[in-house]
Structure formats: structure tokens, C-alpha cells
Amino acid sequence: MAIIENPLELESGDVVRVAERPLGVLTRPSGNTGWQSWLFTVDHKRIGIMYGAFAMFFFLIGGLEALAIRLQLAVPNGKILSPETYNQVFTMHGVTMIFLVIMPLAAAFANYLLPLQLGARDVAFPRMNALSLWVFLAGGIFLCSSLFIGGWFENVPNGGWFNYAPNSGTLFSPTKGIDFYAIGLQILGIASLVSAINLIVTTLNMRAEGMSLMRMPVLSWMLLVVQFLLLFALPVITVALFLLMFDRLWGANFFNVEMGADPLLWQHLFWIFGHPEVYILILPSFGIISEVIPVFSRKPIFGYSFMVGSGIAIGFLGWGVWAHHMFVSGIGPISVAAFSVSTMMIAVPTGVKILNWVATMWGGRIQLTTAMLFAVGVVSMFTIGGLSGVTHAASAADTQQTDTYYIVAHFHYVIFGGALLGIFSGFYFWWPKMFGYKLNETWGKWNFWLQIVGFNLTFGPMHILGLQGMSRRIDSYDPGYGFELWNMVSSIGSFVIFAGVFIFLINVFVSKRQAEHLPPVGPDPWDARSLEWMTASPTPEHNFDTEIVIDSLDHFWHQKYGYDDDGNVVRIAYAEDVAHDGSATNVHLPSPSYWPIVLASGFPFVGYGLIYNYWLCAIGGFLIVGAIFGWVFEHPDDPDAAHGHHDDHGDDDGHDGHEVDEGTTENAEADLVTADSATDAGEASDG
Amino acid sequence: MSEETLTAETTKGVSGGRPTHDEHGHITDFGYVKIFVILAVITAVEVVWSYVNVPSYVFIPILFLMMLVKFYLVAAEFMHLKYDIKLFSMLFVTGLVLAGGVYLIFLSASQIWQSF
Amino acid sequence: MLTNSFKVWGGYAIVAYVAAVIYGYSSGGDIVGPIALGYKGGVGDHVGYTILIGLSMCCMVIALMFTAFRDADPEMAASYMGSSSIPASQPPVGASMWPIAMALGLGTVILGLAVHPAVFAVGIAVLGIVALEWAMEAWADRATGDPVANRELRDRIMGPIELPLMAAIGVAVLALSMSRVLLAVSVAGSVIVASVVSVIIFGTATFMAIGPELNRKIVNSLLAFGLIAVVGAGIVSAVIGERDIEPHHEEHGEDHSDEESLIIVEFGS
Amino acid sequence: MAEAVLDHADAHDAHDAHEGHVHKTNTGMSNNKLAMWVFLGSECLLFGGLISTYLLYRHNIQDGPGPSEEFFDIPFTSASSFVLLMSSLTMVLAHSAAERGDQKRLKIWLLSTALLGSVFVSGQIYEFTVFVREGLGWSTSPFSSAFYALTGFHGVHVTIGIIMLLSTFISTLRGRMHPGNAETVEIVGLYWHFVDIVWVFIFTVIYLAA
Structure with missing residues (x-):
């Protein structure tokens, strides 16, 4: 509001109009370079990359916490962490790895790949997509800030990731740690719910012409199942967290056993959410390797419809097994028997998947690239984790195993060996699509072998420790129980894993340097099958140059290969000829927006406010409500770019100056609206 | 009022531009009123029924039956599930069935039915 | 150089200060206290005195800012634009309801001081809204030379x-x-x-x-x-x-009629 | 609650659509409406959880009053239920008017829906106050916590609905609503009817079955 923004009518009669944009906040931001292009972007690809980057940051935090745990347990009577700190560290390790690493890494792939695999320009609600990213970041920062707010390791969640009642009440957990847990997960839940709604609508409504549901790649299918699981599971944990919050902040009686409350209420609600959550973590990885394995076996996926069907079956059955986490909590013999049976049933669709992957590789011309190595790693490691899982389904055995290191071993084989290795496979596979260069294979193989060896060194011995009777979550153990050797092995293994992850980070930078001397990777470096390879690498902002019409499963592959008279597969075209070169310029894309990040910034205020001072809630609430209404009334495009009040003034109102300033180079592309392209990307313009 | 003149001019164009809505033959405003009357009558019967002294194995099922009818009428008619695409019904019913399923199992495992 | 805007806002500051002194004195302080901002001696009613002194401070800050940045100073504007003549006056603005609303708010605040803290809070809320709306309107009325565009600008922010x-x-x-x-x-x-x-x-x-x-x-x-x-x-x-409303006695004759404590329990503070 | 706020944004996304354009989608339905239905599917699990919590703690009344015919004011709650049902009728009439492009009746029915909703909310404030006076505090027993949490969640949903309705109403007054955007009204209506059927459930299960 400095003077230069005021219009001045000089006596000469000239109208000096210097305030073309009197307040920048009121127009949609523009420009696709610099930090603003990331902060205010609604582009699903940039959002996906940021999801990945933030998740990797949290991965390092969670990894350091894991190393602290292993250092503490390396020798008997470890003195590195106090019992209180140990509780906080293992809780934060679990919460971070589940909610801030694996889920957002899956979201990174979902955001980046889902619209591409469906042949869409963007997701259904681009602004809501940005919102879920920033709310996730806000929730992650909120949760991790508990490490230092009110003093280092004073107010950190310390009830384990499942945070059983009544231990979570103010009586037994008087610090503010559990409050951070309850509110932090609530914020993260909002992010996931928004994202789930968005991606479900995208999948159901925005597929390219001819892309029927049964022509979608397996990854898209698995992501759809995951979004439905999120959609229906999150409200359950939301209820549980609200009740916990009411108990802790305002003295309600939901988990107050003194007033006769039932602590199993928390366990039920938590695990009704918690078991679908397990599949939320693993299914994206299943999808990823279902893309990787066919490409590097040079064969189509074996039993596509079984692959899809078993994914859906896992999604449904996942709702009926939650009480197997509660076999020793006294839920009664009928419940135990019923849940025991239903849990064993879920091994069937999972087994179908494993057999299909093996059958896909069977007889194929296998290329052991790093991505493929990781994928094979998933198949084998997950099988181990799945088999130890079946031993829990037998309730008699489970009674012996509950709360021992056997459980820790099992779920690390599933989540690390299944989910995380799959995500690394995805990194190596899609890195050229995302960034335009391949990751180095030599470093990649070091990365893989260190990780897989370190992983088995770390978690393999835990099976033995668990069966020997070492209970989980103890901060130290006495010598003489036979725990020393395997704990030491396990701790050494954890540092090998750390070296493997470190090599991955080195690889990113080394490969980027090397790529400067290599030819560009082209649209299709792996000779792959699905639609995302049908456009340039890195993906141009508008995804595809023209609308694609799909006529079969693996449409892109069928563009490249045909059959000769003898029925043999022959190449009929090169990828470069079929794929788009990303040169289209007249594509109308949704404008960036300030509101998602403004809206998301309100949530931590509300969170801190609930814990410390309600006035902060007012600030947060103002940000959230104001941003929602600002969002609602935001013009679908920059109003000054195409229409708006300036038009009333005739031609001499300085409008041209704005055009020269803003519309010169890159974003001319985004601003140009042509009649027909407005309709094809128009779906994306609303969110 | 300038909006109204605007409306009069554009109404035709608008309904013409939204063909999906007219094909389904929405019920008329009078139809909505009729459904409301049915709902109101059921609610009145429910309230009266709650004062009638019958054993709970008769009382509860009939009460729930009336509730379900109301539930169905609002969802099917007021929320247009009957006239919209099947997908909407599927989404909603999936939510209802999942909720009913898991929570009934949970409540059964907690043995609360003895108190009814 | 003292600009016009400095004179106006400085004047407001002085008036508010004098009002504060009078209010402080008349509501039970001695004479030195209100003048010395309570450094020596009592100031009478703290809330009212603080508000008026706060008002005075705000006006002073605004006055200083206008002097420092030369905002709303036509001569400065002209020299900035490289023109030798002073710009013509702004187009007249439309009717404004904010002065009345502000008077209402002030009245409510004063009434609140006498009657009930809740009324006082309502008055403060009204004043806050008025301050925001009035400032926005004042800005928007002069944002461009076109009243329709100004209106739209205002709506887009507010x-x-x-x-x-x-x-x-x-x-x-x-x-x-x-x-x-x-x-x-x-x-x-x-x-x-x-x-x-x-x-x-x-x-x-x-x-x-x-x-x-x-x-x-x-x-x-x-x-x-x-x-x-x-x-x-x-x-x-x-x-x-x-x-x-009788406390409900179901099984026990326990007395729950202590309303204050029930409200506290209800809102859990 | 936060989800409901967000869906508000959804509902109003219809503002953003280019006027008159109906975009081609796989289902033939707009993204906004589909998103609302997806969201409502998720809300079923939310209210399901709260209702189950209530059912679990129904008889856990400690020293306080419990759910019984003489404790609940059935006549008043029945009147409240009628009010909410009536608001569903006015809502659907508003939608019908919006589809015809009838701005006048749209405004009338939107405002009356919001007003009826406000009557319902005031009834809930009244009821809560009476219960507190009668000795049922928030912390009195697991039953009281569960009862207030469930009905309070519903009340917050209603309030958010009223704010959505009033915002739509004011937008209509200001001429921001294009006649082609009947869908915004429809989506707000879906939310509103959902809140109504949740009350149909709560009324029967909590009040009448007590």
C-alpha cells in the first residue's frame, strides 16, 4: 500500500495506473520457475516429488531413531538411552516410519503416476492435491516438533505406535507427548483423507478414453484399493483419536478405567483402522513390483485379472481380521477362533499374488537391473514375512509370540522387506521418468545388496530372540539369557542398512553428475508397458501432447510390438516414434494457488493451541476458515489474465504492461487457452 | 431485481445444457412433499410406539424397521440415489455395510447385547 | 516536514491521550498517575485507561509512519511520478456506515465497562470488525479510479x-x-x-x-x-x-445442584 | 469435523467450474458430486464409531443419570426431529428450484433450511443445558461422555451445514451463483440430508430405544 499503488490523476490528464495488481494475494500466482513454482504448485508431478522428498527427510529422522534403538540394545544393560527416552524413541520411530515415511512415499508414487497411468492431465482436484501435501508436511512437522518443544525429549509420544489405553491417559502419561500423538495423527489423517477422496475421484472419473477399469495397470488398481482402505479406515482412527483427545484435554471418560471405562474400546477402534493400515502400507509396493517385474522379465503380468482380484480381496478381507492383534487381550474364545480363521484366509489372495509374480518371471528373459533386484527382494522377503504372519494367525502360537521380538521381526519383514524395498524398486524404475536421468546401476547394486544383507542381519535374528523370549519394547536386558549374540548381530545389521541407504543418497548425486555426459534417456528407457512411458522424460507439465485413446491392456506395449505370421512377437515401432515428445504448447492447465499452503498452515496452530493456549486455535481457525472461503471464491484461472474488471476501461488502461511483464516466456504456455484444450484439461481446473 | 430477469433469460439455456438431469424424471415438488408427509407420519408412529408397553423383542425390531424405512426414503428420494448412477449407491452402501459389519462385530465381541 | 496526515493522526493521538488522562482521573486515579502513564500514582480504571492510551499510541505510530514514508502526501506522489503538478483530488467516495458502527461499538465498550464484561467484549469485537472493514474500505475506495473495480477488489479480499x-x-x-x-x-x-x-x-x-x-x-x-x-x-x-430445573435423582440422592462446578465440568476447563 | 470443513470446500468447488460447461467424465457425473458421495461413504464409519462407543457405554452411568424415558425429553426431541425432517424437505425444494433456475424460490428455501437448522441447534443447546442442570456433566460417566460426544459431533455437523447454507444463500443474494450451478446446491443438500439420516438413526437408537 505504498504510494505507488495509488492511481494518480495528474493535471496533464494522464492517468497513471501503477497498481495493476493492487494486492498480489488476490490473483492466482503464476510462473513455473523458482521456489514459488513449488510452493504454490498444483501440478501432481511436482506434488509427488515433494511428497517423496519430505518423506525421505523424515526417513532419515526415523532411521536415526532406529540406530539409537539398536545402539542401546547392542550389548546387555545398554546405557545410551534412559528408559523414558527409549520409550519415546521407539514410539517416534514407529510413528515416523509408518505415517511420515511409508504412507507419503506411497503417496508420492500415487500422485506422480496415477494420472499418468490413467492418461489424464491431472488429478480431479489439483488444489486439494496440494492441500494434502502441505497438511501432511504440517502434521509431520507438528509431530516431530514434540522432540524439542518444552525441552529436548520432554513431551515426546511414548506409548508405542498403537498407544494402548489406559496407559495413554493423563494418569500414566502426564507429559504432553500423547497429546502430540493424538493431534498429530489427526492432522495427518486429514491429509490422507483429502488425498484419498481426490485419487478415488480421479480414478473413477478421469481415465482416458478406452481406459476401462480392467485395462488399468496393476499399480493403478492397487493404489485405488489403498485409497478406498484409507477412505474407510481413517474415520475409525479419527474417532479413536478424538475420544483420546477428549479424555486427555477435557476430562472425558472414554478410557478412564477408574470410571468403569473399557480399555478394549481403544484396541478395537485402533485395530479396525490398524489392520487395513497394514495393507495401506504394503499394497502400493505390490503394485510397484507388478509393474517392474513384467518389464524386466519381458513378459506380460501373469494372470492380470487374478492380480487385480486378489488385491481387491485383500482389501476386503483386511477388514475382518483386526482382532488377531488382540488374541491375548481376553476377547473370548469365539472371537479368537473366528478371527484366527479369517486371518488365515487372507493368506490365500496374498499367495496368489506371490505365485503370479513368480509365474511372470518364469521363462522370461530376466534383466537383473537394480529395480528388478529390489522387486525380487520384495517377493522373497515378503514371503518370509507372510509365513511368519501365518504363525500368528494360529492363536495358540500367537499367545506365545505376542509382544516378543518375533513380532518385531515379522512386521519388519513385511514393512521393510515388503513395502520399503518395493518403494526403492520404484525409485530406480521411475527415476528417469521423474528426473530425466537413470540412477547408476553399479551404485544401485551396492545399495541393494547392502540393504538386503543388512536387513536380514538386522531382523532375521529377531525371530530367534523373540522365540527365546525377549520381549519387545524393553530398554535393556541382563546378560546370561542368550540374547547377547543375536542383538549384536542385529545392531551391526542396522548399520549395514544405514550404509545402503547412504549409498542411495550418494547415487542420486553421482548419477546426476554422470548424466550430464550421457545422452538423454528418452521417453522409454526400459522398454516398458504402461502409459507414463509414452511421454517425454522428465514428464512435461501437461503430461501428454494429445489425448490418448486406449484399446487394450498394456496399450503402449502394443503400440511398439505386434505379431508376425508365426505368432512371434516382433517390434513394429520404436518408442520414440510412438511416444509424445512433450512439445505441445496450447494446453490449458490449472493455475497455481496460494490457498492450499495457507489452509494447511492453520492446522499446527490449532494443534499447539489445543495443547498450550486456545488463542492459538483462534489464529489457526481463522487461517483455515479464511483459506477455505478464499479457495471457494478463487477464480479458476488468473482473473486478470483473461477477463476481469480491466476490460471495462477500454484499451488504454495499462493492461498491456501486465501482459509484457507476465506473459513472456514459460507461462505463456500455461496461459494460452484454446477452445478445445480448455475442455480436455478443464476437469482439472476446479480444484 | 436484476438477477431475476437474468434468470428468466438463461433458464432455458441452462436446462438445455444439462441433459443428464432431466432424463431421470425427478419427482416433482409435490412428490417431495408427499414423501415428507410419509416421513412425518412414520416419525409420529415411532414416537407413539415408544410409549407402548410391549416386550423388547417386539419393540426393538419394529422400531428399527420404521427407522430403516425413513433412512431409505431420505437416501433414495431426497438424496436422489434412486435416480442417480448406481456408483453413488454402491459407494454409500459400501460405507454403510462396512460400518455396520465391523462395528457389530466389535460390539458382539464386547458382549453388549446381553444388556438389551 | 510535517505532512498533513501527520497532523491529523498526531491530533488524534493527543485527543486520545487527554481523554485517557481525564478518564483515568475521573475514575479514581490521582492526577499524576494518568499523565505519567502510571509511572507514579494510580490511574483509576485500568481497562478503559489502557484502551485509550493504546488508541493514542496507535495514532502516534500511524502518524510517524505517514511522515516517514510520505504516504498519502500528494506533493511527494507528484515528485515520485516526476510530475511538476500536484495530483487532483480523489474521486468522491460513497456513503459509509462504519462511522456509525464505530460509534455503536464505542458506546457498547463504555456500557460494558459499567455493566458487564461480556458486553465489553462484544463492544471490542465490534470495534475490531469496524477497524478492519473501515481500513479496507478506505483503501479500496482509492485503489483505482473506477468505483466498480474498487467494489470488486474489496469483495475479493473481504x-x-x-x-x-x-x-x-x-x-x-x-x-x-x-x-x-x-x-x-x-x-x-x-x-x-x-x-x-x-x-x-x-x-x-x-x-x-x-x-x-x-x-x-x-x-x-x-x-x-x-x-x-x-x-x-x-x-x-x-x-x-x-x-x-431439578437435578435428576435416579438412584442416589446426591446433590448436583452446584451449577458453577457443573458448567466447569461440562466445558472441562 | 475438519473433514466436514474440507468437504465444504468441495461443495463450493462447483463455483469454479466454467459456467455452462459440463465436462466429460467416465461416470458422466461431475467430480464434485462424486467426491461428496465418496466423502459421505467415509462419514458412515465416523458416525458408526461414535454410535458404537455410545452403545458400549450406555449403561455405564456411575453416579449420574442414565438414558431412560424419564430422563430424555422425548416430546421435545421428537419436535426437534420433525424440525430436521422439515429442513430436509425445504432443502430438497431448494435444490429443485435451483435446477429450474428459479432464483427466488432458491433463496426462500435455502434461507428457511438454514433457519430450521438453527432451530434444531438451539434445541440441542437447550437440551444440553437442561441435562447439565439435571446433573449429567461431560465428565460424569462414560455414558455422559459418549452421549455428548455423539450428539455433539452431530450438532457440529449441523452447524457446519448451516454455515454452508448461509454462505450459499449470501452468494446467491450477491449474484455470485450462476444459474447453471444448481450442483452446488445439490452437493450442500447431499451433506444436509446425510446429517438428517444420521439424526434419524440417533433419534431411534438413543432416544426411542432407551
């Missing part, structure tokens, strides 16, 4: 704030007034009141929807009348107070 605020205040006023009425009347009366009010709402709406075309003025006055009736009834009922 819409997101006004709309939820208006809606929330609307719900709060209606629900609070209605619930006061329901609490004041008897048990049977509450059922009757709720039914009658909703039937009136529905009936009026039906009449307006299917009946003859009503004059806009009639509709507006009808709505205004309804609002005043509900709010008035709410205030009257609040003054009358709630009917006697």
Missing part, C-alpha cells in the same frame, strides 16, 4: 472473511436467542415454542414461494421483524432466567 463470519454470527445469534427462550419457558412450553417457530418459518417460506409476488420491502421488513422478535425474545428470556 468476501472470504465476511462470509463465514456473517454466517457464524447468524447461527450463533439465532441459536443462542432461541435456546434462551426454550430454557425460560416450561417443559411443555419448550415443545410448543420449538414447533410453532419452525412451523412459522416453514409456513412463511411456503407462502412466499407459492403465494403472490411480494414487494421486496415487505420481505425485508418481515425478515427484520422476525430477527428482532427472536433476538428480543432471547434477551428478555435471558433476563428472566432459566426455569427451575
Whole structure:
């Protein structure tokens, strides 16, 4: 509001109009370079990359916490962490790895790949997509800030990731740690719910012409199942967290056993959410390797419809097994028997998947690239984790195993060996699509072998420790129980894993340097099958140059290969000829927006406010409500770019100056609206 | 009022531009009123029924039956599930069935039915 | 150089300071205290004194800012634009309701000091809203030379704030007034009141929807009348107070009638 | 609650659509409406959880009053239920008017829906106050906590609905609503009817079955 923004009518009669944009906040931001292009972007690809980057940051935090745990347990009577700190560290390790690493890494792939695999320009609600990213970041920062707010390791969640009642009440957990847990997960839940709604609508409504549901790649299918699981599971944990919050902040009686409350209420609600959550973590990885394995076996996926069907079956059955986490909590013999049976049933669709992957590789011309190595790693490691899982389904055995290191071993084989290795496979596979260069294979193989060896060194011995009777979550153990050797092995293994992850980070930078001397990777470096390879690498902002019409499963592959008279597969075209070169310029894309990040910034205020001072809630609430209404009334495009009040003034109102300033180079592309392209990307313009 | 003149001019164009809505033959405003009357009558019967002294194995099922009818009428008619695409019904019913399923199992495992 | 804007705002600051001193003295302080900002001696009523001194400080800061940045200074503007002549005056602005609203707010604040902290808080809230709206309007009226564009600018900024605020205040006023009425009347009366009010709402709406075309003025006055009736009834009922509600004795004869503690328990503070 | 706020944004996304354009989608339905239905599917699990919590703690009344016919004011709650049902009718009439492009009746029905909703909310404030006076505090027993949490969640949903309705109403007054955007009204309506059927459930299960 400095003077230069005021219009001045000089006596000469000239109208000096210097305030073309009197307040920048009121127009949609523009420009696709610099930090603003990331902060205010609604582009699903940039959002996906940021999801990945933030998740990797949290991965390092969670990894350091894991190393602290292993250092503490390396020798008997470890003195590195106090019992209180140990509780906080293992809780934060679990919460971070589940909610801030694996889920957002899956979201990174979902955001980046889902619209591409469906042949869409963007997701259904681009602004809501940005919102879920920033709310996730806000929730992650909120949760991790508990490490230092009110003093280092004073107010950190310390009830384990499942945070059983009544231990979570103010009586037994008087610090503010559990409050951070309850509110932090609530914020993260909002992010996931928004994202789930968005991606479900995208999948159901925005597929390219001819892309029927049964022509979608397996990854898209698995992501759809995951979004439905999120959609229906999150409200359950939301209820549980609200009740916990009411108990802790305002003295309600939901988990107050003194007033006769039932602590199993928390366990039920938590695990009704918690078991679908397990599949939320693993299914994206299943999808990823279902893309990787066919490409590097040079064969189509074996039993596509079984692959899809078993994914859906896992999604449904996942709702009926939650009480197997509660076999020793006294839920009664009928419940135990019923849940025991239903849990064993879920091994069937999972087994179908494993057999299909093996059958896909069977007889194929296998290329052991790093991505493929990781994928094979998933198949084998997950099988181990799945088999130890079946031993829990037998309730008699489970009674012996509950709360021992056997459980820790099992779920690390599933989540690390299944989910995380799959995500690394995805990194190596899609890195050229995302960034335009391949990751180095030599470093990649070091990365893989260190990780897989370190992983088995770390978690393999835990099976033995668990069966020997070492209970989980103890901060130290006495010598003489036979725990020393395997704990030491396990701790050494954890540092090998750390070296493997470190090599991955080195690889990113080394490969980027090397790529400067290599030819560009082209649209299709792996000779792959699905639609995302049908456009340039890195993906141009508008995804595809023209609308694609799909006529079969693996449409892109069928563009490249045909059959000769003898029925043999022959190449009929090169990828470069079929794929788009990303040169289209007249594509109308949704404008960036300030509101998602403004809206998301309100949530931590509300969170801190609930814990410390309600006035902060007012600030947060103002940000959230104001941003929602600002969002609602935001013009679908920059109003000054195409229409708006300036038009009333005739031609001499300085409008041209704005055009020269803003519309010169890159974003001319985004601003140009042509009649027909407005309709094809128009779906994306609303969110 | 300038909006109204605007409306009069554009109404035709608008309904013409939204063909999906007219094909389904929405019920008329009078139809909505009729459904409301049915709902109101059921609610009145429910309230009266709650004062009638019958054993709970008769009382509860009939009460729930009336509730379900109301539930169905609002969802099917007021929320247009009957006239919209099947997908909407599927989404909603999936939510209802999942909720009913898991929570009934949970409540059964907690043995609360003895108190009814 | 003292600009015009400095003189205006400086004047406001002095007036507010004098008012503070007078208020502080008249509400029970000695004479030195209010002049010395309470450094020596009492200032009388703290809240009112603090507000007036705060007002004075704000005016002073604004005055200094205008001097420092030369904002709203036509000569400066002309020299900045490289023109030798002073710009013509701004186009006249439209009617503004904010002065009246501000007077109302100030009145409420003063009334609140005398009557009840809640009234005081309402007054402060009104003043806050007025300050925001007035500042925005003052800015928007002069943003461009075109009143229509100015209006649109204002709406674009204020819409997101006004709309939820208006809606929330609307719900709060209606629900609070209605619930006061329901609490004041008897048990049977509450059922009757709720039914009658909703039937009136529905009936009026039906009449307006299917009946003859009503004059806009009639509709507006009808709505205004309804609002005043509900709010008035709410205030009257609040003054009358709630009917006697017996604590529910089910099994035990325990006494729960300590209302204060129950409210505290209810809101859990 | 936060989800409901967000869906508000959804509902109003319809503002953003280019006027008159109906975009081609796989289902033939707009993204906004589909998103609302997806969201409502998720809300079923939310209210399911709260209702189950209530059912679990129904008889856990400690020293306080419990759910019984003489404790609940059935006549008043029945009147409240009628009010909410009536608001569903006015809502659907508003939608019908919006589809015809009838701005006048749209405004009438939107406002009356919001007003009826406010009557319902005031009834809930009244009821809560009476219960507190009668000795049922928030912390009195697991039953009281569960009862207030469930009905309070519903009340917050209603309030958010009223704010959505009033915002739509004011937008209509200001001429921001294009006649082609009947869908915004429809989506707000879906939310509103959902809140109504949740009350149909709560009324029967909590009040009448007590």
C-alpha cells in the first residue's frame, strides 16, 4: 500500500495506473520457475516429488531413531538411552516410519503416476492435491516438533505406535507427548483423507478414453484399493483419536478405567483402522513390483485379472481380521477362533499374488537391473514375512509370540522387506521418468545388496530372540539369557542398512553428475508397458501432447510390438516414434494457488493451541476458515489474465504492461487457452 | 431485481445444457412433499410406539424397521440415489455395510447385547 | 516536514491521550498517575485507561509512519511520478456506515465497562470488525479510479472473511436467542415454542414461494421483524432466567445442584 | 469435523467450474458430486464409531443419570426431529428450484433450511443445558461422555451445514451463483440430508430405544 499503488490523476490528464495488481494475494500466482513454482504448485508431478522428498527427510529422522534403538540394545544393560527416552524413541520411530515415511512415499508414487497411468492431465482436484501435501508436511512437522518443544525429549509420544489405553491417559502419561500423538495423527489423517477422496475421484472419473477399469495397470488398481482402505479406515482412527483427545484435554471418560471405562474400546477402534493400515502400507509396493517385474522379465503380468482380484480381496478381507492383534487381550474364545480363521484366509489372495509374480518371471528373459533386484527382494522377503504372519494367525502360537521380538521381526519383514524395498524398486524404475536421468546401476547394486544383507542381519535374528523370549519394547536386558549374540548381530545389521541407504543418497548425486555426459534417456528407457512411458522424460507439465485413446491392456506395449505370421512377437515401432515428445504448447492447465499452503498452515496452530493456549486455535481457525472461503471464491484461472474488471476501461488502461511483464516466456504456455484444450484439461481446473 | 430477469433469460439455456438431469424424471415438488408427509407420519408412529408397553423383542425390531424405512426414503428420494448412477449407491452402501459389519462385530465381541 | 496526515493522526493521538488522562482521573486515579502513564500514582480504571492510551499510541505510530514514508502526501506522489503538478483530488467516495458502527461499538465498550464484561467484549469485537472493514474500505475506495473495480477488489479480499463470519454470527445469534427462550419457558412450553417457530418459518417460506409476488420491502421488513422478535425474545428470556430445573435423582440422592462446578465440568476447563 | 470443513470446500468447488460447461467424465457425473458421495461413504464409519462407543457405554452411568424415558425429553426431541425432517424437505425444494433456475424460490428455501437448522441447534443447546442442570456433566460417566460426544459431533455437523447454507444463500443474494450451478446446491443438500439420516438413526437408537 505504498504510494505507488495509488492511481494518480495528474493535471496533464494522464492517468497513471501503477497498481495493476493492487494486492498480489488476490490473483492466482503464476510462473513455473523458482521456489514459488513449488510452493504454490498444483501440478501432481511436482506434488509427488515433494511428497517423496519430505518423506525421505523424515526417513532419515526415523532411521536415526532406529540406530539409537539398536545402539542401546547392542550389548546387555545398554546405557545410551534412559528408559523414558527409549520409550519415546521407539514410539517416534514407529510413528515416523509408518505415517511420515511409508504412507507419503506411497503417496508420492500415487500422485506422480496415477494420472499418468490413467492418461489424464491431472488429478480431479489439483488444489486439494496440494492441500494434502502441505497438511501432511504440517502434521509431520507438528509431530516431530514434540522432540524439542518444552525441552529436548520432554513431551515426546511414548506409548508405542498403537498407544494402548489406559496407559495413554493423563494418569500414566502426564507429559504432553500423547497429546502430540493424538493431534498429530489427526492432522495427518486429514491429509490422507483429502488425498484419498481426490485419487478415488480421479480414478473413477478421469481415465482416458478406452481406459476401462480392467485395462488399468496393476499399480493403478492397487493404489485405488489403498485409497478406498484409507477412505474407510481413517474415520475409525479419527474417532479413536478424538475420544483420546477428549479424555486427555477435557476430562472425558472414554478410557478412564477408574470410571468403569473399557480399555478394549481403544484396541478395537485402533485395530479396525490398524489392520487395513497394514495393507495401506504394503499394497502400493505390490503394485510397484507388478509393474517392474513384467518389464524386466519381458513378459506380460501373469494372470492380470487374478492380480487385480486378489488385491481387491485383500482389501476386503483386511477388514475382518483386526482382532488377531488382540488374541491375548481376553476377547473370548469365539472371537479368537473366528478371527484366527479369517486371518488365515487372507493368506490365500496374498499367495496368489506371490505365485503370479513368480509365474511372470518364469521363462522370461530376466534383466537383473537394480529395480528388478529390489522387486525380487520384495517377493522373497515378503514371503518370509507372510509365513511368519501365518504363525500368528494360529492363536495358540500367537499367545506365545505376542509382544516378543518375533513380532518385531515379522512386521519388519513385511514393512521393510515388503513395502520399503518395493518403494526403492520404484525409485530406480521411475527415476528417469521423474528426473530425466537413470540412477547408476553399479551404485544401485551396492545399495541393494547392502540393504538386503543388512536387513536380514538386522531382523532375521529377531525371530530367534523373540522365540527365546525377549520381549519387545524393553530398554535393556541382563546378560546370561542368550540374547547377547543375536542383538549384536542385529545392531551391526542396522548399520549395514544405514550404509545402503547412504549409498542411495550418494547415487542420486553421482548419477546426476554422470548424466550430464550421457545422452538423454528418452521417453522409454526400459522398454516398458504402461502409459507414463509414452511421454517425454522428465514428464512435461501437461503430461501428454494429445489425448490418448486406449484399446487394450498394456496399450503402449502394443503400440511398439505386434505379431508376425508365426505368432512371434516382433517390434513394429520404436518408442520414440510412438511416444509424445512433450512439445505441445496450447494446453490449458490449472493455475497455481496460494490457498492450499495457507489452509494447511492453520492446522499446527490449532494443534499447539489445543495443547498450550486456545488463542492459538483462534489464529489457526481463522487461517483455515479464511483459506477455505478464499479457495471457494478463487477464480479458476488468473482473473486478470483473461477477463476481469480491466476490460471495462477500454484499451488504454495499462493492461498491456501486465501482459509484457507476465506473459513472456514459460507461462505463456500455461496461459494460452484454446477452445478445445480448455475442455480436455478443464476437469482439472476446479480444484 | 436484476438477477431475476437474468434468470428468466438463461433458464432455458441452462436446462438445455444439462441433459443428464432431466432424463431421470425427478419427482416433482409435490412428490417431495408427499414423501415428507410419509416421513412425518412414520416419525409420529415411532414416537407413539415408544410409549407402548410391549416386550423388547417386539419393540426393538419394529422400531428399527420404521427407522430403516425413513433412512431409505431420505437416501433414495431426497438424496436422489434412486435416480442417480448406481456408483453413488454402491459407494454409500459400501460405507454403510462396512460400518455396520465391523462395528457389530466389535460390539458382539464386547458382549453388549446381553444388556438389551 | 510535517505532512498533513501527520497532523491529523498526531491530533488524534493527543485527543486520545487527554481523554485517557481525564478518564483515568475521573475514575479514581490521582492526577499524576494518568499523565505519567502510571509511572507514579494510580490511574483509576485500568481497562478503559489502557484502551485509550493504546488508541493514542496507535495514532502516534500511524502518524510517524505517514511522515516517514510520505504516504498519502500528494506533493511527494507528484515528485515520485516526476510530475511538476500536484495530483487532483480523489474521486468522491460513497456513503459509509462504519462511522456509525464505530460509534455503536464505542458506546457498547463504555456500557460494558459499567455493566458487564461480556458486553465489553462484544463492544471490542465490534470495534475490531469496524477497524478492519473501515481500513479496507478506505483503501479500496482509492485503489483505482473506477468505483466498480474498487467494489470488486474489496469483495475479493473481504468476501472470504465476511462470509463465514456473517454466517457464524447468524447461527450463533439465532441459536443462542432461541435456546434462551426454550430454557425460560416450561417443559411443555419448550415443545410448543420449538414447533410453532419452525412451523412459522416453514409456513412463511411456503407462502412466499407459492403465494403472490411480494414487494421486496415487505420481505425485508418481515425478515427484520422476525430477527428482532427472536433476538428480543432471547434477551428478555435471558433476563428472566432459566426455569427451575431439578437435578435428576435416579438412584442416589446426591446433590448436583452446584451449577458453577457443573458448567466447569461440562466445558472441562 | 475438519473433514466436514474440507468437504465444504468441495461443495463450493462447483463455483469454479466454467459456467455452462459440463465436462466429460467416465461416470458422466461431475467430480464434485462424486467426491461428496465418496466423502459421505467415509462419514458412515465416523458416525458408526461414535454410535458404537455410545452403545458400549450406555449403561455405564456411575453416579449420574442414565438414558431412560424419564430422563430424555422425548416430546421435545421428537419436535426437534420433525424440525430436521422439515429442513430436509425445504432443502430438497431448494435444490429443485435451483435446477429450474428459479432464483427466488432458491433463496426462500435455502434461507428457511438454514433457519430450521438453527432451530434444531438451539434445541440441542437447550437440551444440553437442561441435562447439565439435571446433573449429567461431560465428565460424569462414560455414558455422559459418549452421549455428548455423539450428539455433539452431530450438532457440529449441523452447524457446519448451516454455515454452508448461509454462505450459499449470501452468494446467491450477491449474484455470485450462476444459474447453471444448481450442483452446488445439490452437493450442500447431499451433506444436509446425510446429517438428517444420521439424526434419524440417533433419534431411534438413543432416544426411542432407551
